[in-house]
Amino acid sequence: MPQQTAPRNPPQQPRVGLFVTCLVDLMRPSVGFAAAKLLQDAGCHVEVPAQTCCGQPAFNSGDRATAADLARAMIRAFSHLDYVVAPSGSCAGMVRRHYPELFADDPDLRGKANAFAEKTWELTSFLVDVMGVSDVNASFDGVATYHDSCAGLREMGVQAQPRKLLGSVRGLKLVEMEGSDVCCGFGGTFAVKYGEISNAIVSEKAARISESGAPMVLAGDLGCLMNMAGKLSRQNSATAVRHVAEVLAGMDDLPPIAAPAAPATGKPGAA
Amino acid sequence: MTAAITSPAFRENAHQALEDKQLQAVLGTMRTGFSVKRAEAAAALPEFEALRDSARDIKNHTLAHLDLYLEQYEAKVTASGGHVHYARDAAEARRIVADICRDLGAKTVTKGKSMISEEIGLNDHLEREGFTPVETDLGEYIIQLRHETPSHIIAPAFHLSAAQVEQDFRRVHTQLPPERDLSEPVSLLNEARQMLRQHFLAADVGITGANFLIAETGTSVIVTNEGNGDLTQTLPKAHIVLASLEKLVPTLDDCAQMLRVLARSATGQDSSVYTTFSTGPRRAGDADGPGAYHVVLLDNGRTGMLGTSFQEMLRCIRCGACMNHCPVYQAVGGHAYGWTYPGPMGSVLTPSLIGVEKGGHLPNASTFCGRCESVCPVRIPLPKLMRHWREKEFERHLTPATTRSGLALWGFFARRPWLYRQATRLGAATLALAARGRGKFAALPFASGWTQGRDFPAPEGRTFQAMWAAEAGKRRRAGGKPGAKEQNP
Numbered sequence: 204m205p206q207q208t209a210p211r212n213p214p215q216q217p218r219v220g221l222f223v224t225c226l227v228d229l230m231r232p233s234v235g236f237a238a239a240k241l242l243q244d245a246g247c248h249v250e251v252p253a254q255t256c257c258g259q260p261a262f263n264s265g266d267r268a269t270a271a272d273l274a275r276a277m278i279r280a281f282s283h284l285d286y287v288v289a290p291s292g293s294c295a296g297m298v299r300r301h302y303p304e305l306f307a308d309d310p311d312l313r314g315k316a317n318a319f320a321e322k323t324w325e326l327t328s329f330l331v332d333v334m335g336v337s338d339v340n341a342s343f344d345g346v347a348t349y350h351d352s353c354a355g356l357r358e359m360g361v362q363a364q365p366r367k368l369l370g371s372v373r374g375l376k377l378v379e380m381e382g383s384d385v386c387c388g389f390g391g392t393f394a395v396k397y398g399e400i401s402n403a404i405v406s407e408k409a410a411r412i413s414e415s416g417a418p419m420v421l422a423g424d425l426g427c428l429m430n431m432a433g434k435l436s437r438q439n440s441a442t443a444v445r446h447v448a449e450v451l452a453g454m455d456d457l458p459p460i461a462a463p464a465a466p467a468t469g470k471p472g473a474a
Numbered sequence: 475m476t477a478a479i480t481s482p483a484f485r486e487n488a489h490q491a492l493e494d495k496q497l498q499a500v501l502g503t504m505r506t507g508f509s510v511k512r513a514e515a516a517a518a519l520p521e522f523e524a525l526r527d528s529a530r531d532i533k534n535h536t537l538a539h540l541d542l543y544l545e546q547y548e549a550k551v552t553a554s555g556g557h558v559h560y561a562r563d564a565a566e567a568r569r570i571v572a573d574i575c576r577d578l579g580a581k582t583v584t585k586g587k588s589m590i591s592e593e594i595g596l597n598d599h600l601e602r603e604g605f606t607p608v609e610t611d612l613g614e615y616i617i618q619l620r621h622e623t624p625s626h627i628i629a630p631a632f633h634l635s636a637a638q639v640e641q642d643f644r645r646v647h648t649q650l651p652p653e654r655d656l657s658e659p660v661s662l663l664n665e666a667r668q669m670l671r672q673h674f675l676a677a678d679v680g681i682t683g684a685n686f687l688i689a690e691t692g693t694s695v696i697v698t699n700e701g702n703g704d705l706t707q708t709l710p711k712a713h714i715v716l717a718s719l720e721k722l723v724p725t726l727d728d729c730a731q732m733l734r735v736l737a738r739s740a741t742g743q744d745s746s747v748y749t750t751f752s753t754g755p756r757r758a759g760d761a762d763g764p765g766a767y768h769v770v771l772l773d774n775g776r777t778g779m780l781g782t783s784f785q786e787m788l789r790c791i792r793c794g795a796c797m798n799h800c801p802v803y804q805a806v807g808g809h810a811y812g813w814t815y816p817g818p819m820g821s822v823l824t825p826s827l828i829g830v831e832k833g834g835h836l837p838n839a840s841t842f843c844g845r846c847e848s849v850c851p852v853r854i855p856l857p858k859l860m861r862h863w864r865e866k867e868f869e870r871h872l873t874p875a876t877t878r879s880g881l882a883l884w885g886f887f888a889r890r891p892w893l894y895r896q897a898t899r900l901g902a903a904t905l906a907l908a909a910r911g912r913g914k915f916a917a918l919p920f921a922s923g924w925t926q927g928r929d930f931p932a933p934e935g936r937t938f939q940a941m942w943a944a945e946a947g948k949r950r951r952a953g954g955k956p957g958a959k960e961q962n963p
């Protein structure tokens with residue numbers, strides 16, 4: 204599993220660019236605020252450069268030209284920062300694993316893309332592996348199970364870090380579902396283009412989540428979370444679905460994903 | 475012509491597969507079958523990851539010098555009394571095999587498991603030419619009875635339940651007592667063996683595939699769990715090895731290394747029950763063996779992959795691990811892919827061999843979860859290669875018009891941050907308003923593929939960038955707060 208090696212001497216108060224990701228920006232801004240809080244609590248100086256999208260949808264649809272345009276804009280927007288951190292293994296993985304590939308034949312940008320990839324991290328792995336956080340000083344009463352989103356797990360080596368941080372949340376008990384490392388069936392545009400297959404895959408995932416007995420499922424990628432929440436909601440399941448950052452930042456007043464806006468329960472089991 | 479192609483109808487095939495309750499029940503067993511066994515086998519061997527590296531390197535080296543190893547292999551086969559035939563495409567391979575059979579005056583042709591035989595549609599051709607091909611691998615035997623194609627490259631009848639096989643046996647083996655007990659799977663194997671015995675003895679020609687061809691010695695290697703391959707290749711007058719040319723490895727040592735990753739990746743066994751090496755025909759003084767030994771080496775588009783990014787696909791040793799770990803394969807099974815090779819390896823290989831016009835759905839029907847690559851014993855970057863197919867489709871304007879225009883529209887906004895922020899602000903607000911506090915949509919006109927089976931979560935209502943900018947404005951007015959600086963207008 205590719206694991207990012209942490210720099211030997213991270214700056215005291217590193218300047219971190221929050222790469223909020225287009226899904227969080229549009230769908231669930233609270234995750235962005237949770238990420239900003241966690242980074243600030245860890246001693247980072249957080250900036251939010253103007254941003255759109257990392258280009259992954261274009262890249263995965265075979266449209267390299269659009270992907271490269273967006274990648275160039277990203278590299279420019281975050282160029283002055285020490286680190287780029289995203290509350291998503293998939294978007295961080297796009298930068299980390301695929302920007303170098305995208306510019307491999309471009310002598311002008313190759314070096315910049317590689318350096319940019321080097322400083323880009325998924326949120327929980329940045330907190331643990333770079334900032335050395337072991338306790339987020341939050342509490343969240345209840346039981347949760349954690350889904351390993353594919354790109355975070357297989358491209359960024361995110362597996363132990365979120366579990367370690369969740370382990371420090373007072374009142375929270377983590378139980379493992381069977382096959383937590385199996386895809387939820389989201390796959391970006393796949394979820395719409397091959398909706399029937401995507402739905403069959405997420406039905407399996409929903410079954411594993413329900414079997415775990417946990418009233419709340421967490422993950423580090425909003426795409427997967429929307430997929431799982433959409434399925435569980437269609438099944439009238441009471442399982443709450445949340446981004447891992449929400450729990451780590453103690454945002455339990457925010458309604459779970461796909462849950463009605465009011466009354467603002469959000470507490471696991473109260474959905 | 476090759477085996478029948480229904481890949482262009484992937485979507486419809488998949489729909490049927492999802493509706494097929496029996497198939498779904500069988501596919502459900504996959505979750506706890508192959509993948510668990512593979513994980514245990516990999517964990518039990520400390521050098522397994524290093525072996526995967528060396529398996530990759532051996533194959534890369536061979537492909538880089540394929541011409542040399544082919545020459546060496548051919549010279550060795552010839553020296554041991556065998557014959558090597560090169561077949562450019564499926565038709566040529568079929569003709570060569572049929573000619574050998576005809577020259578020997580053959581009637582019955584027994585066959586070990588060979589995906590190349592499936593790829594070139596050999597059985598139908600042999601029947602048309604007046605021969606009787608008999609599959610001797612249990613799985614292949616079953617699907618031959620049912621006039622089907624394999625749904626899995628190492629478990630051809632994976633899509634069937636034992637009860638279905640029992641029904642087929644009762645339907646076809648009418649010479650056996652109807653009251654016989656076939657409730658245990660092993661009784662099915664025994665019955666197939668009993669039926670096959672007469673064919674083994676009557677066979678004039680035996681055809682097998684090859685897991686590896688060894689250049690150093692001119693040897694073909696097969697691995698089986700039933701021992702049928704040995705009888706297929708030693709009893710008849712002639713043994714025909716039907717293999718594609720990338721099956722080569724340089725030396726016996728290399729072959730031994732490859733074998734160590736093959737069975738573990740495929741079934742989780744340390745090694746298959748039978749590993750059989752054959753070199754040339756029977757020599758004077760040999761106790762058994764075929765009188766003639768032929769190797770038919772199929773290209774069928776493979777040399778065209780050399781020197782392209784798809785060359786990596788030619789490392790494949792057909793272990794099946796990628797499909798065993800694929801969520802899409804587990805959902806729809808192998809037949810949906812519409813040609814000989816299913817799952818992730820098929821999604822890369824099929825467009826290479828039959829053309830991306832026909833196989834274009836396959837590399838798109840992937841979530842890119844990467845589990846296939848994480849288990850592939852020769853480390854083929856399957857998602858990357860699928861993406862390369864998507865790039866080729868995009869370049870050649872084969873990407874569906876709706877996807878193209880959707881991408882273009884999205885790209886237009888994403889390239890213009892200011893416009894993008896206005897559009898997303900408006901989008902988030904409109905969607906949130908439309909959701910009317912329910913937190914979700916049960917139907918969305920532009921995403922019916924999603925909402926048919928799932929709700930679509932509603933956005934909170936404001937974009938992060940807008941909220942961050944607003945907070946920053948507040949902080950500025952209140953005299954600033956350390957630790958949070960904004961650049962977002």
Ligand code: SF4
Nearest residue numbers: 790791793794796850
């Ligand atoms: S692509 Fe890799 S995992 Fe799949 S069959 Fe080939 S060798 Fe096995």
